[in-house]
Amino acid sequence: MQDRIIAPTLIAIDHIDFTAPKTHRLSNSVNLYHMNSVPNETSRFDLYFDAGKCKGAIGIAGFVNGLLFSGTEVKSSIEISNEINALGGFLETGISVENAVVSIYCLRENLVSIFKVVIDAIQNASFDEKEVKEFLSDRKQNMMVSMEKVGYLAQREFQQKLFASNESYSKTVNLSDFESVSQTALKEFHAQHYLKGLLKIAVVGNLPDKDIGFIKEKTRSLLTEKSHCFDGNLENKNGSSHINKEGALQCALRIGRILFNKKHEDYLDFLILNTILGDYFGSRLMTNIREEKGYTYGVGTMIAELHQTGYFLIATEVGKKVKDDTINEIKYELNRLQNEKVKQDELQLVKNYMLGQLLKSADGPYSMTDLFLSAEMHGKDLEFYNEALVSIQKITAERIQELALKYLNWDDMTIVSAG
Amino acid sequence: MIKYERFQLPNGLRVLFHKDETTPMAVVNTLYDVGARDENENKTGFAHLFEHLMFGGSINIPEYDAPLQLAGGENNAFTSNDITNYYDVLPAKNIETALWLESDRMLALASTPQSLEVQRSVVIEEFKQRYLNQPYGDVWLELRPLAYQTHPYKWATIGKSIDHIEEATMQDVKAFFKKHYTPSNAILCIAGNLDLNNVRALVEKWYGSIPAGNKYQRPIQIEAHQTEYREKLIERNVPSSAFYYAFKMMGRNHPDYFVADSLSDALGRDKSSRLYVSLKKNKQLVSEINAYITGSIDTGLLIISGKLNEQVSFQEFDTALWEEINKIKTVELESKELDRIMIKIRTSREFQEQGLLNRAMNLSMYELLGDANRINDENRIYSKITTTDILKCANEILQKTNCSVLKVKADKNAR
Numbered sequence: 001m002q003d004r005i006i007a008p009t010l011i012a013i014d015h016i017d018f019t020a021p022k023t024h025r026l027s028n029s030v031n032l033y034h035m036n037s038v039p040n041e042t043s044r045f046d047l048y049f050d051a052g053k054c055k056g057a058i059g060i061a062g063f064v065n066g067l068l069f070s071g072t073e074v075k076s077s078i079e080i081s082n083e084i085n086a087l088g089g090f091l092e093t094g095i096s097v098e099n100a101v102v103s104i105y106c107l108r109e110n111l112v113s114i115f116k117v118v119i120d121a122i123q124n125a126s127f128d129e130k131e132v133k134e135f136l137s138d139r140k141q142n143m144m145v146s147m148e149k150v151g152y153l154a155q156r157e158f159q160q161k162l163f164a165s166n167e168s169y170s171k172t173v174n175l176s177d178f179e180s181v182s183q184t185a186l187k188e189f190h191a192q193h194y195l196k197g198l199l200k201i202a203v204v205g206n207l208p209d210k211d212i213g214f215i216k217e218k219t220r221s222l223l224t225e226k227s228h229c230f231d232g233n234l235e236n237k238n239g240s241s242h243i244n245k246e247g248a249l250q251c252a253l254r255i256g257r258i259l260f261n262k263k264h265e266d267y268l269d270f271l272i273l274n275t276i277l278g279d280y281f282g283s284r285l286m287t288n289i290r291e292e293k294g295y296t297y298g299v300g301t302m303i304a305e306l307h308q309t310g311y312f313l314i315a316t317e318v319g320k321k322v323k324d325d326t327i328n329e330i331k332y333e334l335n336r337l338q339n340e341k342v343k344q345d346e347l348q349l350v351k352n353y354m355l356g357q358l359l360k361s362a363d364g365p366y367s368m369t370d371l372f373l374s375a376e377m378h379g380k381d382l383e384f385y386n387e388a389l390v391s392i393q394k395i396t397a398e399r400i401q402e403l404a405l406k407y408l409n410w411d412d413m414t415i416v417s418a419g
Numbered sequence: 420m421i422k423y424e425r426f427q428l429p430n431g432l433r434v435l436f437h438k439d440e441t442t443p444m445a446v447v448n449t450l451y452d453v454g455a456r457d458e459n460e461n462k463t464g465f466a467h468l469f470e471h472l473m474f475g476g477s478i479n480i481p482e483y484d485a486p487l488q489l490a491g492g493e494n495n496a497f498t499s500n501d502i503t504n505y506y507d508v509l510p511a512k513n514i515e516t517a518l519w520l521e522s523d524r525m526l527a528l529a530s531t532p533q534s535l536e537v538q539r540s541v542v543i544e545e546f547k548q549r550y551l552n553q554p555y556g557d558v559w560l561e562l563r564p565l566a567y568q569t570h571p572y573k574w575a576t577i578g579k580s581i582d583h584i585e586e587a588t589m590q591d592v593k594a595f596f597k598k599h600y601t602p603s604n605a606i607l608c609i610a611g612n613l614d615l616n617n618v619r620a621l622v623e624k625w626y627g628s629i630p631a632g633n634k635y636q637r638p639i640q641i642e643a644h645q646t647e648y649r650e651k652l653i654e655r656n657v658p659s660s661a662f663y664y665a666f667k668m669m670g671r672n673h674p675d676y677f678v679a680d681s682l683s684d685a686l687g688r689d690k691s692s693r694l695y696v697s698l699k700k701n702k703q704l705v706s707e708i709n710a711y712i713t714g715s716i717d718t719g720l721l722i723i724s725g726k727l728n729e730q731v732s733f734q735e736f737d738t739a740l741w742e743e744i745n746k747i748k749t750v751e752l753e754s755k756e757l758d759r760i761m762i763k764i765r766t767s768r769e770f771q772e773q774g775l776l777n778r779a780m781n782l783s784m785y786e787l788l789g790d791a792n793r794i795n796d797e798n799r800i801y802s803k804i805t806t807t808d809i810l811k812c813a814n815e816i817l818q819k820t821n822c823s824v825l826k827v828k829a830d831k832n833a834r
Contacts, residue, residue, distance in 0.1 A: 004478075004479035004480070004519070004523055004526075005479050005480070007480075007486050007489075007516060007519060008513075008515035008516050008519050010489065010490050010513055010516065011510075011512040011513060013491060013510055016443075017443075039441055040769060040772070040773060041769050042766075042769050042770050042773055077690075077700070078690070078691070078696055078700055081689070081690035081691050082691045082759070085689055085690070085691040085759050085763060086691075086755070086758070086759045086762070087762065088762035088763050088765065088766035089766075090763075090766065090767070105766070105770060106766055107762075107765070107766050107769060110762075134703065137706065137728070137729075138706045138707070141658060141659050141706045141726065141729075142706075144658030144659070145554050145555075145657070145658050145659075147658075148553075148554040148657070148658065149552075149553060149554070150552065247656075248552060249547045249551055249552040250544070250547050250548055250552045280488065280493070281484050281488070281493065281494075282484045282485055282488055290537075290541055291537060291541075292537065293537070293540075294536070294537045294538070294539070294540025294541050294543075294544070295540070295544070296541070296544055297541060297544045297545040297548050297549075317544075317548050317552075318544070319544055319547070348489070349485060349488050349489045350488075352488065352489050352490065352491050353488040353489070353491060353492075353493070355491055356488075356490070356491020356492055356493070356509060356510050356513075357491070357493070359443055359444065359491065359510055360444055360508065363442050363443060363444050364441075364442065364773070364774075366773070
């Protein structure tokens, strides 16, 4: 019988292979990135547009994004869907504060044919009144469902407080905004932010050069010409606020602050602090709030990045009765990181865990492309992840404490609860 | 083609090994042949509560997560009505750590009272977060007992009510472990850039000495053939009225299972599907509509669900829905409709098979169903499906007397 108490010997991760996609310059400011080494038949393309929620009047960016495939003068929305589906394409559209993105997942043999359909639909979207009406009514219904969820209510309020210094960023759609949408406004936004708003193209798939050439050709007229400006000086409004929700069994908490992105010198080291606090299953917050007290099904922290800045967020949903206790425990954990150095065994565990996760995030062409895009957004290349590897290997408990003292002060936080 | 090797230990543990040279990561997937269907009707939610307890430390190792994280890995698990599945994803060079951890919790749990108390509250919060504190969150708690009268599929994996979770005792925990967590009740799948001989040696080293225990023989559970239409109306304070039509269908081992899957795609997989085009786009009766299958091992469900537009009554919708159902039962699909369904199935399968973890989970599931190699037959089976098969299947499944309907009526004064 072997000794089961002693763990097997571990082998450290000291090297990760990062493979960059090939860069094709489409204009001074727009690139196409192509990841060719895909060992199977799958493929994907993403079109990034300068059409995020911070652009235009309230709600409009989301409406136009949702209506991109609602038909042209010659094709109905059903015909467009049929064409994409007949080629086995899976369409996704998404929107964030600063960007909008259209993605297709398909077999590589069908990518070019689907691309034609997608570009035609986007270029010639006609915003037919009947389609607009149906879309707005569906969206309104969805929003009414969301308004019943404490997580949504808290997130919405958090966004308003987090981006309080800039109305373009802090605005959130209201039910009344669905009533007064004009076709002209939709068309204007579309013309400005889609027809002249393509920021970036990413293609994953083992595709011949002629396919890439075709994509370049087809998108030439859509490329953005202006250099877009995003806010780099956002400031959150600190302090607490609560949204009351009758009958809720749980309370959603969102706590955070404006911080920074990959461009900042403290970013990589802060990622490690973030992991210790709340970004893995054994984190301080999970251990305290879930595994010791059973207050929640889950709690997590993250750093979200914007083009010119970023923010830090703690999110959880807890039993209604333990809301105040939970906030106190979160505060306690932030203070503990400021007042005590992280012990060596915990730090070693987090280092090893993060190296394993970095290895995983570079595994396979899709993950690799996403990793690349995340660096590219901030003017970095894959060398950034070698720096990340070194920063994980080298970080000390003193440095973690220094960063906690600098960035995790309770008084700087926006604290939102809903329940 | 997904290649794999198979071997079995004397204690009954079935092992699959799938080699993939393209990834630095490895997967250890452990499927236990136990789900909510194996629970006592008066102690439901237990298989899932137990899944949480599997992370509370084992007989020789006080913590499950920390050693795995130290090896650069992460893990999770899920429970369904049929199975409980645990997986570890970690750098391939540290694979032994996962085998050490997984084998120790197959050997015996620490079963501390603290672990039970905490996981009990965590699961209660999960119950609230996912089933009670969400609009429409409780529909499966209502729909299952309507569709099933005797089969244990009549309760959801989270359990019938919070009370059952509150009442679970340490004695229950220990008995459940002894009954279901034996090597012969498990399938282990290891995937990654590893060597078969090394894998075999490591598995024998860590799992070989686990006592065989008694193989649990599940009593045959058959839901009697449904012969009447069932309907239940509940009132909830939700923004719009919702409907769930549940038709009984064949289980996963039935030859027509994939035909029924294709039928559900024809009805409501995407924006080209019958119900979406007819009931949403043309007639404007619903704001959303979908059709899908539950994928159960025993008698499963084909579900049509969605939300009504304002001003539309359940009755108006019901009439229009049955008109569409009658069409698909009377006239065969057009061949281009079938082609569209098949290319989408093929595409999504290609994407699923990309992921190492998915491959390991699917191999384990097929091994449970009888033979891991069936994973490689799926494309062939789908490609042989004809419009005649789908018509026949539609007539078998889409009968009123085979249907249970849950209507959730929006009412501002309801709870």
